[in-house]
Amino acid sequence: NETLLEVKNLKTYYPIKGGILRRTVAVVKAVDDISFEIKKGETLGLVGESGCGKSTAGRTILRLLEPTDGQIIFDGQDITNVRGTSLRKIRKDFQMVFQDPYASLNPMMMVGHLVSEPIRNFNNKSEKELKPEVMELLKKVGLPEDAYYKYPHEFSGGQRQRIGIARALSLRPKLIIADEPVSALDVSVQSQVLNLLKELQDEFDLTFLFIAHDLSVVKHMSDRIGVMYLGGLVEVADKDSLYAEPLHPYTQALISAIPEPDPRKKKERIILEGDVPSPIDPPKGCTFHPRCAHAKPECQNIKPTLKEVKPGHRVACHLYN
Numbered sequence: 001n002e003t004l005l006e007v008k009n010l011k012t013y014y015p016i017k018g019g020i021l022r023r024t025v026a027v028v029k030a031v032d033d034i035s036f037e038i039k040k041g042e043t044l045g046l047v048g049e050s051g052c053g054k055s056t057a058g059r060t061i062l063r064l065l066e067p068t069d070g071q072i073i074f075d076g077q078d079i080t081n082v083r084g085t086s087l088r089k090i091r092k093d094f095q096m097v098f099q100d101p102y103a104s105l106n107p108m109m110m111v112g113h114l115v116s117e118p119i120r121n122f123n124n125k126s127e128k129e130l131k132p133e134v135m136e137l138l139k140k141v142g143l144p145e146d147a148y149y150k151y152p153h154e155f156s157g158g159q160r161q162r163i164g165i166a167r168a169l170s171l172r173p174k175l176i177i178a179d180e181p182v183s184a185l186d187v188s189v190q191s192q193v194l195n196l197l198k199e200l201q202d203e204f205d206l207t208f209l210f211i212a213h214d215l216s217v218v219k220h221m222s223d224r225i226g227v228m229y230l231g232g233l234v235e236v237a238d239k240d241s242l243y244a245e246p247l248h249p250y251t252q253a254l255i256s257a258i259p260e261p262d263p264r265k266k267k268e269r270i271i272l273e274g275d276v277p278s279p280i281d282p283p284k285g286c287t288f289h290p291r292c293a294h295a296k297p298e299c300q301n302i303k304p305t306l307k308e309v310k311p312g313h314r315v316a317c318h319l320y321n
């Protein structure tokens with residue numbers, strides 16, 4: 001399979017300004033040197049606790065945030081520094097599905113207008129001309145025909161997310177970055193929306209970067225998974241390999257916390273000590289070392305890099321040197 005997205009040594013740092021002169025007083029290393037790729041038609045899950053940088057990474061790839069360093073290569077083109085009209089053209093090919101469908105939909109706009117708006121931004125077609133296409137999209141995401149004339153507040157959370165998905169699909173993008181797309185929804189509707197995304201992936205030939213904190217949700221959706229901790233990628237592997245044999249101590253702790261539905265299967269939960277340190281002043285060496293039960297002296301000084309230790313399974317940890 002061809003690679004659709006390649007991210008190389010991506011960094012996104014934010015300055016924190018302070019004082020009367022609004023000078024930079026500190027820098028948040030939200031995304032700190034991550035590299036990965038996504039093949040066409042694949043779903044890569046990006047998982048980690050809140051504040052680990054996964055959403056910032058997604059927004060930087062979409063160029064909603066400026067990268068500080070590194071490269072973003074989309075469909076063979078380096079888009080790291082494209083601006084203006086060229087960026088607008090590429091934006092057609094990648095879309096985002098947001099966590100809170102209500103906040104991301106203009107409450108004053110009729111659903112038909114909301115879904116056709118991205119298309120109208122790119123061509124001169126009228127709403128009337130686009131109506132059959134929009135009706136078809138609403139049907140594909142499982143909304144009733146009369147949804148076209150209604151407003152976002154007339155729908156449930158799950159239906160609003162369907163509107164958000166129809167809107168994201170309207171430009172027939174190649175890549176969809178879904179940022180916690182079901183975490184604001186009731187558990188009972190989460191799987192419906194996830195299954196819809198999977199069906200649409202086949203039908204529309206979509207590639208997904210699927211960002212979530214919930215490991216069961218990511219497992220359900222992804223082919224491969226990247227685990228983030230404090231701005232860095234600590235492990236990347238096929239879904240089965242990652243869940244069956246997590247290598248990084250942080251991934252092991254995350255996976256041990258997933259509830260086991262079968263009471264006969266006992267598993268030991270690994271409890272992590274302490275909190276996630278601040279991304280303003282991350283620990284030297286391996287950023288996980290203050291919380292790691294396996295830390296060795298070198299972990300305090302030498303930052304481990306992501307290395308392949310089994311086919312397709314990469315981990316950043318000195319235990320596997």
Ligand code: SF4
Pocket residue numbers: 248249250286287288289290292293294295296299304316317318319
């Ligand atoms: Fe733990 Fe060291 Fe591996 Fe970091 S590099 S996860 S501190 S063993």
